[in-house]
Amino acid sequence: MDPQPQTPDPAAWPEVALRPAEHVMRLDRMGSFFASRLSFMRALTRIMARESWQFECPVNALDEEGYGHMVLRAVAPDAVFSLVIVTEHLEPEERTDRVIAEKWDASFALVDGDATNDDIERLKNNIPYQEAGRYTARELVLSRANKSMRLFHHVVSELAEGRQPELAELMATGYLMRTTAVYGNGKFGLADFPKASSHSALAGAFRAEMLTVYLIRQFSFLLVNHVAKAKGAERAVDLAPDRCRALGIGNSTGLGMAPFLIKHPILIHCWVHARETALARVRAVQRAEPQELEHFSALLRRAKAHVDQWNVDDDIQMDRILVLRGELEGLLAEHGAGDLLRAEQPWDHVYCRVEMDMSLEAQELMVSLLIELYPERVDDLAEQMATSLKEQSEPAKPIGKLKAVLNTQYEWALSTDFADPQERHYFWYYSEGKEEPRRGPRFEEFGAGLEMRLGFGYQVHRLAAELQRWDDETSIAEFLFKRPKWRSTVRRIQTLQHYPYGEIRDNLLGLSCRPIDLLRCKLSFFGATGFDPRSDLWTRITMYQGAPLPDELSDPGSDDWAFPAPPIGR
Amino acid sequence: MKTSLDEIRRMSFRALDAGRAPQGVDEDSAVITAWLEASGLPGLRLLGDALDTTAPKDRHATLDPQLEDGQAHVDAAGASAVFLGPGLIDLMRCLAASHGQGARLSVDSLRHAGFLIGFIGQAREQGEAFSMSPSDPPDAQTSIILSRGDAHERQFWARLRARREHAFREGIEVNQNDFEKVYTYSRKILVPETEQSRLSGAGAGLTDND
Numbered sequence: 194m195d196p197q198p199q200t201p202d203p204a205a206w207p208e209v210a211l212r213p214a215e216h217v218m219r220l221d222r223m224g225s226f227f228a229s230r231l232s233f234m235r236a237l238t239r240i241m242a243r244e245s246w247q248f249e250c251p252v253n254a255l256d257e258e259g260y261g262h263m264v265l266r267a268v269a270p271d272a273v274f275s276l277v278i279v280t281e282h283l284e285p286e287e288r289t290d291r292v293i294a295e296k297w298d299a300s301f302a303l304v305d306g307d308a309t310n311d312d313i314e315r316l317k318n319n320i321p322y323q324e325a326g327r328y329t330a331r332e333l334v335l336s337r338a339n340k341s342m343r344l345f346h347h348v349v350s351e352l353a354e355g356r357q358p359e360l361a362e363l364m365a366t367g368y369l370m371r372t373t374a375v376y377g378n379g380k381f382g383l384a385d386f387p388k389a390s391s392h393s394a395l396a397g398a399f400r401a402e403m404l405t406v407y408l409i410r411q412f413s414f415l416l417v418n419h420v421a422k423a424k425g426a427e428r429a430v431d432l433a434p435d436r437c438r439a440l441g442i443g444n445s446t447g448l449g450m451a452p453f454l455i456k457h458p459i460l461i462h463c464w465v466h467a468r469e470t471a472l473a474r475v476r477a478v479q480r481a482e483p484q485e486l487e488h489f490s491a492l493l494r495r496a497k498a499h500v501d502q503w504n505v506d507d508d509i510q511m512d513r514i515l516v517l518r519g520e521l522e523g524l525l526a527e528h529g530a531g532d533l534l535r536a537e538q539p540w541d542h543v544y545c546r547v548e549m550d551m552s553l554e555a556q557e558l559m560v561s562l563l564i565e566l567y568p569e570r571v572d573d574l575a576e577q578m579a580t581s582l583k584e585q586s587e588p589a590k591p592i593g594k595l596k597a598v599l600n601t602q603y604e605w606a607l608s609t610d611f612a613d614p615q616e617r618h619y620f621w622y623y624s625e626g627k628e629e630p631r632r633g634p635r636f637e638e639f640g641a642g643l644e645m646r647l648g649f650g651y652q653v654h655r656l657a658a659e660l661q662r663w664d665d666e667t668s669i670a671e672f673l674f675k676r677p678k679w680r681s682t683v684r685r686i687q688t689l690q691h692y693p694y695g696e697i698r699d700n701l702l703g704l705s706c707r708p709i710d711l712l713r714c715k716l717s718f719f720g721a722t723g724f725d726p727r728s729d730l731w732t733r734i735t736m737y738q739g740a741p742l743p744d745e746l747s748d749p750g751s752d753d754w755a756f757p758a759p760p761i762g763r
Numbered sequence: 764m765k766t767s768l769d770e771i772r773r774m775s776f777r778a779l780d781a782g783r784a785p786q787g788v789d790e791d792s793a794v795i796t797a798w799l800e801a802s803g804l805p806g807l808r809l810l811g812d813a814l815d816t817t818a819p820k821d822r823h824a825t826l827d828p829q830l831e832d833g834q835a836h837v838d839a840a841g842a843s844a845v846f847l848g849p850g851l852i853d854l855m856r857c858l859a860a861s862h863g864q865g866a867r868l869s870v871d872s873l874r875h876a877g878f879l880i881g882f883i884g885q886a887r888e889q890g891e892a893f894s895m896s897p898s899d900p901p902d903a904q905t906s907i908i909l910s911r912g913d914a915h916e917r918q919f920w921a922r923l924r925a926r927r928e929h930a931f932r933e934g935i936e937v938n939q940n941d942f943e944k945v946y947t948y949s950r951k952i953l954v955p956e957t958e959q960s961r962l963s964g965a966g967a968g969l970t971d972n973d
Binding site: 288289290293339342379381383384386388392447448541588589622623626628629632639641643646659668670674675676678679681683684687708720727731 | 790791824854862897934957972
């Protein structure tokens with residue numbers, strides 16, 4: 194009799210020890226994360242496939258140049274979602290990806306249910322104004338996008354002439370349109386997260402936002418086809434499925450994304466813990482089956498091809514990519530020679546091999562690659578990446594316990610010399626200019642008194658000094674009655690002792706802090722690829738590149754779109 | 764006007780943060796403001812009034828409770844529950860943890876005592892049933908007593924819960940004047956724009972016509 198159950202409890206999978214938080218939650222490592230099969234886009238497309246979602250375009254009111262409005266409809270088993278789209282002409286001088294922009298090529302709202310004529314009229318009068326409009330609990334997400342001027346008109350011209358654009362050109366840019374903000378969770382009157390998450394498919398983190406982006410991607414294909422048809426009439430052809438698949442949706446992201454990682458520590462713990470648990474489960478595999486070994490080989494080759502076509506202007510990132518290419522070349526050679534894997538715990542061996550002397554980029558790429566091999570062992574973890582838990586203080590605990598936590602978990606903060614001006618060089622703030630998040634030099638720029646609360650290491654450092662004056666037996670409650678200004682810091686420390694991956698072990702105020710690392714970490718959990726830093730503060734990325742199209746979601750192998758690289762076919 | 768729970772919370776937090784409320788008190792009282800509005804109670808009005816009438820130095824109100832056998836007394840000396848509420852609920856939790864049903868907290872000279880309903884409601888959601896008498900205190904300076912929950916209040920809390928569930932589905936109807944007052948306070952957290960800060964912002968100087 195087979196002692197193994199047919200469908201084992203996922204929580205019962207054996208694991209090796211998780212990588213410790215002080216190892217994982219460092220900015221340089223977080224800034225090397227790659228998308229994985231636990232990423233939110235991947236999880237959403239699996240749900241849509243499993244539930245056989247249907248997609249339609251019930252309203253197309255675009256003129257010959259593609260201006261007007263359109264509605265896309267996504268039908269889940271227990272819900273309908275409608276993307277209302279408004280497009281308009283944009284002058285080149287009006288085109289900016291920054292938050293301070295006031296006009297866009299296209300604007301979007303994801304409606305919970307069918308969009309009625311009243312909804313469409315109301316949204317046509319609001320979504321082109323984005324943050325300046327008002328929204329209701331009917332709408333789950335608000336977004337906007339601009340065309341890629343490199344690609345959009347070129348693709349239209351080619352299609353109008355009856356030709357398919359070159360695949361390599363499409364892959365190099367990666368998208369026809371680039372979103373510049375995707376707002377959800379109650380912003381500007383939108384529905385709160387509990388309403389969106391009342392739909393089982395949208396219960397995970399950022400699922401409504403990811404659905405919106407998936408629909409925007411589909412809209413970008415419909416738009417080029419529509420304009421090409423108007424231009425080329427009978428000569429025109431639609432963008433072929435393999436070309437569509439090669440394209441995602443671009444995104445430009447600046448500092449707005451960074452504070453989220455600091456302000457939602459329990460959620461971040463859930464994300465990272467799930468990823469680390471997945472890695473631990475795969476590393477614990479005792480022996481690999483032949484098809485798993487074959488899959489590993491294919492993925493390693495694909496990852497190499499993916500990295501080979503990843504080119505950026507940023508010198509720091511390009512140097513890292515060049516190193517990574519060499520490392521992957523080396524791994525492929527070792528694998529070809531039969532030296533990379535061993536029979537016992539092969540994946541643990543591979544991971545340790547990479548960790549031994551390869552770059553952080555190589556280590557984190559390997560994490561994503563290994564997770565990819567075992568859907569049955571890891572996919573349940575994608576459903577553990579949302580939480581309603583809030584930070585909670587423990588007022589009855591004595592100060593002595595708090596001091597102990599500080600000494601064991603915050604060495605990184607206590608050992609930082611905050612008397613050194615370089616360690617407090619920056620402050621983060623919201624500007625009066627459309628509330629754009631910015632970072633300025635504290636000792637030169639006005640406004641440090643209004644800074645965002647991101648310098649948690651500095652707060653911990655100061656709290657530790659304050660606590661030295663208090664008796665260990667005093668309760669936290671009594672301490673906070675007398676010193677209410679420490680309430681937030683104390684609560685965070687007390688909470689995060691139970692959620693170690695929630696705290697970034699680096700000083701975000703210091704001169705050496707590169708916010709781009711925070712952005713990449715968060716975007717990797719979304720499922721973004723093609724990280725293209727434009728500075729330390731700003732990156733472009735691609736979402737859903739290689740993802741199955743709506744009518745391909747249920748095809749065999751449709752979930753196999755990690756490390757998109759040409760040829761993208763199935 | 765209609766808004767959302769998170770929009771009220773975020774705006775209230777900024778108003779309190781800009782108003783120099785203690786860190787953590789701003790977070791807690793922002794959540795309570797939104798909770799009250801979603802429950803059909805005037806959280807924004809109480810917050811706006813507290814910010815109007817409390818000098819910045821008095822927003823760091825401290826507690827010096829007189830404790831005796833599970834019972835505590837606090838003289839709030841005219842402080843607002845918007846700023847004192849988080850500490851009072853902590854104190855009540857400590858008393859309840861050590862003295863169970865006998866826990867009792869009396870507070871004199873507290874303003875905006877109605878704001879405490881939100882803290883008590885949140886505590887109930889986390890399994891700690893406290894009650895306050897009088898349960899509908901006037902906004903003026905008043906005396907209240909917190910004690911362990913009373914089963915007779917279930918209907919009151921159920922009614923608030925039903926209102927919040929409706930608010931999640933349909934949005935929260937708020938008084939526009941109350942909203943705009945707190946919105947004005949919340950804008951004070953924004954740093955005035957300069958040409959230098961605009962040019963050093965993320966994404967500045969990049970070509971987006973590509």
